[in-house]
Amino acid sequence: MSELRFTVEHEWLRLESNGLVTVGITAFAQQALGDVVFVQVPELGSFDAGAEVSVLESVKAASSITMPLDGEVVEINSTLDGNPELVNEDPLGEGWFFRFQPTDPEAVGQLLDQAAYDRLIQDQTDA
Structure with a gap:
């Protein structure tokens, strides 16, 4: 398995061997949301970074999943x-949301690594 990268919105990204990027939410996000009861996966197609592509609802709140980088969604987790x-049971595995082909594959490496993401979580829990 490739090294994970993270966004400040608590999404994880894994660059696959075929060049696609798999996206899901982190265990931290999943715990904050509570029991997920509904997931609207994105449509296939091109999206700009920051575009809302998916929605999930939990017993606590609704939350948007945004496109982490410019690219084309080519596969969804139906x-x-x-x-x-599955988002609660296996957020870093079977609970993934979609796979996309990034416009700039190098941009994945510019996202947060594990150490930087751990610092983000620590800062948010200390606040």
Whole structure:
């Protein structure tokens, strides 16, 4: 498995061997949301970084998943349609949301690494 990268919105990204990037939410985000009861996966197609592409609802709140980088969504995790609890049970595995082809594959490496993400979480929990 490739090294994970993270966004400040608590999404994880994994660069796959085929050049696609898999996106999900972190365990920290999942714990903050509580039990996920609904996931709207994105449509296939091109999106700009920051565009809202997916929505998830939990017993606590609704939350948007944004496109982490410019690119084209080429695959969605349709399993989430009937099994939104996968986001709670396996947020870094079977609970992934979508895969996309980044416009600039090098940009993935510019996102937060594990150490930087851990500092972000620490800063947010200390605040």
